Amino acid sequence: MWDAAHPIATSSAMPMTTTFGRRLGEHNLDGEWMYEDLDASAFADAGSQPRRLQGTNPSMPTTTSTTVVPATEMSCYQDLTEAQQDAVRTLAYSITTWHLCKNPSCSWPEGVPAPNAPCLEVLAWFDSSLYSRSWVDLTESKREALELLGWASSRWVEMDYPLSYAQLWSELLPRQQEAATFLGYNVEVWERCERAAPCITRLELLETKWSTIAWREMQQPFQDRLMELGYDEKRWTNGDGATLKKAYVDLTDAETISVRLAGYVSDTWDGCPGAQCEERFSYLKRKYSDIQWSALTVAERRAWQLLGHSEHLWLGGMMNTVTMQLTWDELSLEQRAQAEFLGFSMGTWQGCNDNW
Template identity: 90%
Template structure:
């Protein structure tokens, strides 16, 4: 009876066929080179490490030499590459061989006996260890280490010793996904105690920088922050012995999708509490800007540099924390549909209480509540807005949650495109974003609260002058990247009891853009400037103004919860004040006239009253007029003197 496979069943069937075909190709590509490596190789010619490995597998000198006899001949081969006389043989008994002398530091080297011509051999019944026909999984761990030291893989060991052996359970096959192999390392190697490891594994790990004290704390050595090509040759050998390949050593950066690796990393981290971490890992995270509070709340790292801009020390911390270049940058090359699917997996079927504190804050700023969340991630009005319609703070929180312009709009780039019908409603406020904004904040509190120290020193109610308190609080709210909202004022206080500022570097470079002009009575009226941005990476002043206005409307905002300025912000409102009463068109005409007016000075001013058709006119200047008048006076005085 004929039948057809459809859908997932067909896909699984095809995958199984492809996997079987790949395994078959691997077996076909693998070859057993025991004959060229060990045939006619006397025990004496083995390196110290090779003798130790074969001894672990049950071989003795007598057994080995009996099983690997040296062929003899009375005729010296015509063609030789390297001739060596053996003391145990007659002078005319030569072997044509390329030999590497034993060297305990040489590791496991391939030694090949290259025969120039066929030689007569002798055969006899010899005794060999039982390991010669054992499957890899039937060997002890020390014997398995010896197999790998001798440069066998599981595939080649089975091919040479017992082709009927199956693949060992619990060990990834050669065609296993890279991420599966990484997970196997965590469960089979790094979860063990140092004393439980074999001598061979400890020796390999020591070459990579481990010691028993580091292993107890899982303090990964600096070698784990290096690329494969940056490792020393012996470190590469040690990593290969442990089971690493180039792909797995570099955390599958080129072997698995970035979004998949980022999702696994986030899932792994979400299960680790700060106090359960070993101290070295905490130290790495602190270098990225984490502390216990930020980690527990689910806030992101304060280190915001792109991977290529990191210093060497920062790169080491980033890689030892589990990141690689693309996951640190947030998978910039991932397809929009792939990112959107990841976000749906991340925020679907998760309870509101299971979200981190930082995630709940972000969703609240985007209009979500616990009740709305029951209807799913999309159940909020803000999800019906385009990216450009979101406020500055909402975009920042959407990016924190993992969204971009594309994923926010469901990967629909045409949604919400400008139709060209927008008009400027205010004729007195410039529509340019590259401009300075003059603002006025009216605070409905008695002027007496600040009148004693508007410009002067601190008093009991304020730590310093009111102007300084105002400028610092506004700058913190705009440039510190503090949490977007919180009902707990202590959220905005650091561990030293000072106002919180997460991005202190940005704050210090941007705080000069807030400048108070006047503070006058009428409640408390503050006129201040928000200076224009100097680079494209800085936020424009109009965006800062809108951000401040929204913070004043939200009583849980960083500005309203500021430990020094919060009581003023909670009863304040603000508006933009035009820099001139002229309209924008009038300002433009005035600017054109000013350019024309500047063309005339003392030497050309009279031309404004002359007719250009009469030719060039040279205007008398103040200097020449003064000189003429002075000369006339001197001449008059001389005449009076001589006439007398």
């Protein structure tokens, strides 16, 4: 049946084949097909028209597409607009990788901490470059990242830090970690350099910062945090310590939030218990050696007076008093309490001399 329906051709003649207006004729001596030119009448006889190369128009010029590379592809990071810099970070570039990929001759941007900058330098940079700006001056990308961390325009005006800033990096949601990374944070900076800088250094910076802030100049949310620690205007102005005396590990969840939003972390709240005696003693000498008596707070002057100091004696430095020549055990309980308020311990009071 298949053979009847599909008979085998008995003619040995080669069928005519055309290639773009030419016909394959007989073989030449080398066994190749010879081409014969066909005119239009040949196509007419065959009931067809001359074939042309598909997709071409003889009357149209040939064009070639060209990829245009934006100028930003060769720009240094500091030459980009702020919105473009945001786009660079959104694409997961850092300043270093952007320069390496786009223009290795670029220098590091001025005013931006280098990759190997100390953690505390980066933390200070955030205060001056981000949190000092008005909400409307921030780019849309930065506002969106800050909103993921809990900010809103109303909170920003009062610098009412969201609860996320009291959390450890590991406690943030993944999207919040992405937002913080986009803004320039890493785990060390987010956690206020607790593991990246000495405790005494961080405590000294915190105390210096606070000493310049008057109670009535504070935003209300920050006052609220301090009041939760036991401060009020009088205690703050006089330089008295917080009435909340618990160790960090004993704080309730609410107290921990207040402590961290006020600027403390676990070791600075506890007074840097792991610091070496010599390091603590150097800090106390810096704190009390180059300061005028009148520049001391009311509470500090009161404490030094109970330790036998006076304005006249202070001209000779904190060591110019009889009690500083006494051992820790020779101090009264009240004197020890005042010394501890000033930051001393048994070791630092005795100049870190265990044999005294």
